[in-house]
Amino acid sequence: MVGSPVYITPELSDVLALAERGADIVAFDATQRPRPVEMGAMIEAIHAQGCLAMADISTLEEGLCAHQLGADLVGTTLSGYTDYSPKLEGPDLELVRALSRRGIRVIAEGRIATPLQGRQALDAGAFAVTVGTALTRLEWVTQGFVDALQKVAQ
């Protein structure tokens, strides 16, 4: 999208398309970056379609803001993917913990690659865990084995 780095459900037409195809939850970019549609309007549109609104955020402040505006779920999806959030190797468990402590329903998402990390996210207070790459990108998992085993072999 020209003039905006937002690519997760940027437009109201995306909300309609997802709802029409049967989505129960619509996730959208809820970072502080320039966006085509104001966040309150986005949440309202998602609710108007009878869906739950999941705010994909990168910092605690963004999560608090989205929660205040009525997001039903807050996902840590974009932690590490904005230029002002920490670049961690694993999941941002501190962010999961900080949001959960404030009574926010958190979906832990981003760089959860092992069952242990999933468990740690639940222990940090997450309501649910999303696993992407580790399940869907076999080439990434394979490369992890290759790198680790080559190191041992050298």
Ligand SMILES: CC(=O)N[C@H](C=O)[C@@H](O)[C@H](O)[C@H](O)COP(=O)(O)O
């Ligand atoms: C940053 C971004 O665009 N994340 C996207 C979110 O919709 C997906 O590409 C990720 O696969 C998903 O968040 C799960 O994360 P991971 O693949 O690390 O388990």
